[in-house]
Amino acid sequence: MQAQKDAVQLLKNAGLRVTPQREAILQFLLDYDGHATVDDIYTSLQDRFPSMSVSTVYNTVKQLSQVGLVKEIGVGEGASRFDINVEPHHHLVCTRCGALFDFYLEEPIRLSVPPEAEGFEVEDYHVEVRGVCPRCKKQQVS
Amino acid sequence: MQAQKDAVQLLKNAGLRVTPQREAILQFLLDYDGHATVDDIYTSLQDRFPSMSVSTVYNTVKQLSQVGLVKEIGVGEGASRFDINVEPHHHLVCTRCGALFDFYLEEPIRLSVPPEAEGFEVEDYHVEVRGVCPRCKKQQVS
DNA sequence: ACCTAGATGAGAACGATTCTAAAGTACGAC
DNA sequence: GTCGTACTTTAGAATCGTTCTCATCTAGGT
Ligand SMILES: [Mn+2]
Ligand SMILES: [Mn+2]
Ligand SMILES: [Zn+2]
Ligand SMILES: [Zn+2]
Numbered sequence: 001m002q003a004q005k006d007a008v009q010l011l012k013n014a015g016l017r018v019t020p021q022r023e024a025i026l027q028f029l030l031d032y033d034g035h036a037t038v039d040d041i042y043t044s045l046q047d048r049f050p051s052m053s054v055s056t057v058y059n060t061v062k063q064l065s066q067v068g069l070v071k072e073i074g075v076g077e078g079a080s081r082f083d084i085n086v087e088p089h090h091h092l093v094c095t096r097c098g099a100l101f102d103f104y105l106e107e108p109i110r111l112s113v114p115p116e117a118e119g120f121e122v123e124d125y126h127v128e129v130r131g132v133c134p135r136c137k138k139q140q141v142s
Numbered sequence: 143m144q145a146q147k148d149a150v151q152l153l154k155n156a157g158l159r160v161t162p163q164r165e166a167i168l169q170f171l172l173d174y175d176g177h178a179t180v181d182d183i184y185t186s187l188q189d190r191f192p193s194m195s196v197s198t199v200y201n202t203v204k205q206l207s208q209v210g211l212v213k214e215i216g217v218g219e220g221a222s223r224f225d226i227n228v229e230p231h232h233h234l235v236c237t238r239c240g241a242l243f244d245f246y247l248e249e250p251i252r253l254s255v256p257p258e259a260e261g262f263e264v265e266d267y268h269v270e271v272r273g274v275c276p277r278c279k280k281q282q283v284s
Numbered sequence: 285a286c287c288t289a290g291a292t293g294a295g296a297a298c299g300a301t302t303c304t305a306a307a308g309t310a311c312g313a314c
Numbered sequence: 315g316t317c318g319t320a321c322t323t324t325a326g327a328a329t330c331g332t333t334c335t336c337a338t339c340t341a342g343g344t
Binding site for chain 1 (some may be wrong): 152216218219232234235237243244245246247248249251252253254255256258259261262263264265266267268269270271272273274275276279
Binding site for chain 4 (some may be wrong): 306
């Protein structure tokens with residue numbers, strides 16, 4: 001009885017037109033275990049959509065973000081990553097290999113806003129924890 | 143008796159060669175109230191160094207970061223910003239105008255690391271709070 | 285079946301950053 | 315003070331991720 005993660009239905013519910021490319025991109029993200037870049041998506045779908053443009057991937061992930069089906073994560077260097085996990089959560093970033101891991105805060109942050117930002121209206125926040133992932137730690141020389 | 147923020151001395155102490163460009167860039171950041179981009183620095187020093195290359199600014203801020211004299215802040219879209227405030231602190235980012243404000247956490251975060259990231263070695267972290275700054279709130283239509 | 289707002293595809297354009305290679309300079313050694 | 319050399323600067327090309335343009339195509343309502 002649990003909500004089926006059907007790409008077509010999700011698109012329809014979001015009020016987006018269902019195209020083969022959109023369906024494939026959303027399905028890819030639903031199946032993908034991790035935080036895919038546009039290029040990850042693009043290359044993975046080359047076989048099935050040899051003529052799909054990289055613009056289409058950009059357009060699609062942007063719209064999926066706008067309707068809240070995915071979340072864009074821009075950490076450190078390089079390309080944005082797209083996260084099918086849209087719950088509020090945060091990320092560990094490996095400074096060696098760029099790997100990303102989800103994590104959750106045990107309690108929400110409490111911040112002291114400086115006078116010059118008095119009245120700042122908080123929408124949301126994201127914590128980026130940098131460090132060395134277990135895999136890179138193992139391979140370390142030192 | 144307080145530590146003089148002399149650009150030349152800071153460079154020497156950091157073991158960096160003192161060049162006019164470096165001195166000017168570091169001095170600019172010391173005087174600048176905020177979070178300057180490479181282009182901010184570059185354009186502001188055009189008068190004094192008409193032939194300075196943008197590469198020099200990139201090279202210099204990278205080295206200043208490496209020796210810990212400045213901190214590179216990469217929030218959201220657009221160009222990196224460079225922060226002369228190297229104490230651990232975090233940022234409010236205006237999603238309308240891009241303005242950046244410092245803030246401090248009242249207490250350090252406590253995170254629950256998922257099993258697949260077991261053993262992740264934390265180096266540091268940065269909290270990016272998105273929202274609407276007081277100025278943009280005032281100008282708002284709604 | 286038809287119409288049209290919206291989507292796609294190819295490639296150009298863009299902004300930020302890095303790279304390259306040649307010419308210039310800081311600074312330690314003498 | 316002069317010299318040598320390792321480091322720095324410069325201009326421009328190159329790269330990377332992303333956005334834009336516009337002609338063609340199509341999903342989905344009528
Ligand atoms: Mn995530
Ligand atoms: Mn700051
Ligand atoms: Zn790693
Ligand atoms: Zn603002």
